[in-house]
Amino acid sequence: MKNKRIVFKVGTATLYENGKLSDRMDKIVELLSELNKEHEVMLVSSGAVGAGYTRCPLDKSRLENKQALAAIGQPLLMKEYKERFHKYGNVVAQVLVTAADFDSRKRTANAKKMINVLLENKVIPIINENDSVSVEEILFGDNDQLSAYVTYYFDADLLIILSDIDALYTDNPKTNKDAKPLKIVTKIEDDMLNQECNPNDKFATGGIVTKLKAAKFLMDRGIPMYLTSGWDLDSVREFLKGNHTKGTLFKGEK
Numbered sequence: 001m002k003n004k005r006i007v008f009k010v011g012t013a014t015l016y017e018n019g020k021l022s023d024r025m026d027k028i029v030e031l032l033s034e035l036n037k038e039h040e041v042m043l044v045s046s047g048a049v050g051a052g053y054t055r056c057p058l059d060k061s062r063l064e065n066k067q068a069l070a071a072i073g074q075p076l077l078m079k080e081y082k083e084r085f086h087k088y089g090n091v092v093a094q095v096l097v098t099a100a101d102f103d104s105r106k107r108t109a110n111a112k113k114m115i116n117v118l119l120e121n122k123v124i125p126i127i128n129e130n131d132s133v134s135v136e137e138i139l140f141g142d143n144d145q146l147s148a149y150v151t152y153y154f155d156a157d158l159l160i161i162l163s164d165i166d167a168l169y170t171d172n173p174k175t176n177k178d179a180k181p182l183k184i185v186t187k188i189e190d191d192m193l194n195q196e197c198n199p200n201d202k203f204a205t206g207g208i209v210t211k212l213k214a215a216k217f218l219m220d221r222g223i224p225m226y227l228t229s230g231w232d233l234d235s236v237r238e239f240l241k242g243n244h245t246k247g248t249l250f251k252g253e254k
Ligand SMILES: Nc1ncnc2c1ncn2[C@@H]1O[C@H](COP(=O)(O)OP(=O)(O)O)[C@@H](O)[C@H]1O
Pocket: 010, 011, 012, 013, 014, 162, 163, 164, 165, 167, 168, 169, 170, 171, 172, 173, 174, 198, 199, 200, 201, 204, 205, 206, 207, 208
């Protein structure tokens, strides 16, 4: 793949381990900095609520507390990214969105123009839901679907989801040891989307279902999505070189 616009999404469980930032963030920053030389790179990053909790352990079951945790954690998360990307000479930009930003063509077009300016200048946009004001109808609620919207509405060629799981399996591999990884998925059945959502990290809101919804949204629009582990970034490097050995590629049949 050459000169592509690529969106990466990283979940809370990949970034944080036992309430502490993991060195996986360093590895992700290294990979994105490498790719930013040849491609246009955007990052949708979760982790604001988890980061906020490290400083102020509020009861996150109350919505206003969760909003406050995001407000506390978002600048902490950005500081960590900014410092790491700086080592590679990269500038980052914080972009916070709500579902309402994709509701009107005018607002989406305005946001896209701004994203284009960032990418033309090799600045890496780090995007998250604006959790501190996102409630009710303007709420996405999970960054898997948000990253699919970012990919489609901001004209990207590919979405790569870096997860705590290395592929989509025939069943939940954490509870069924016979579950098998799927290499390519060309169709998502409705019953797959009706499973319960149960993310592994207590600060996460996604789970496998939101990843499948993201994949379906993109497959319906002819855009591929690659799901792989945030623990093993060589699979991403290989995939982008055309060697698909690990992870799941979601690609609609056209
Ligand atoms: N069919 C399946 N294939 C893969 N993972 C599954 C499946 N069903 C349930 N899961 C669970 O979904 C988890 C991934 O979702 P989540 O914890 O939200 O990841 P992330 O933090 O990367 O967004 C896996 O670790 C696994 O426990």
